[in-house]
Amino acid sequence: MGTRLRKEEAMKCVVCKMGETRPGFTTVTLEREGAALVVRKVPAQICDNCGEAYVSAEVTRSLLQSAREALRAGVEVDIREFVATTV
Numbered sequence: 001m002g003t004r005l006r007k008e009e010a011m012k013c014v015v016c017k018m019g020e021t022r023p024g025f026t027t028v029t030l031e032r033e034g035a036a037l038v039v040r041k042v043p044a045q046i047c048d049n050c051g052e053a054y055v056s057a058e059v060t061r062s063l064l065q066s067a068r069e070a071l072r073a074g075v076e077v078d079i080r081e082f083v084a085t086t087v
């Protein structure tokens with residue numbers, strides 16, 4: 001049986017090459033055209049050694065969408081908690 005399902009499991013950290021990632025939360029700062037959006041409680045895989053955070057593609061897309069909306073609304077600086085915009 002050579003098939004292996006890839007689950008969301010711990011991966012080796014590519015930054016320190018020592019630690020392994022664990023599910024957790026991080027804070028992401030998005031800066032664009034002079035505006036800054038700080039998003040807290042972003043779900044991510046966190047390295048247990050160096051603390052590097054790995055954010056998934058879906059979450060990144062959601063973050064960028066929030067940033068676009070904030071810019072459109074004229075936000076210059078904002079701190080908010082992460083809310084998934086995808087279904």
Ligand SMILES: [Zn+2]
Nearest residue numbers: 013016047050
């Ligand atoms: Zn690391």
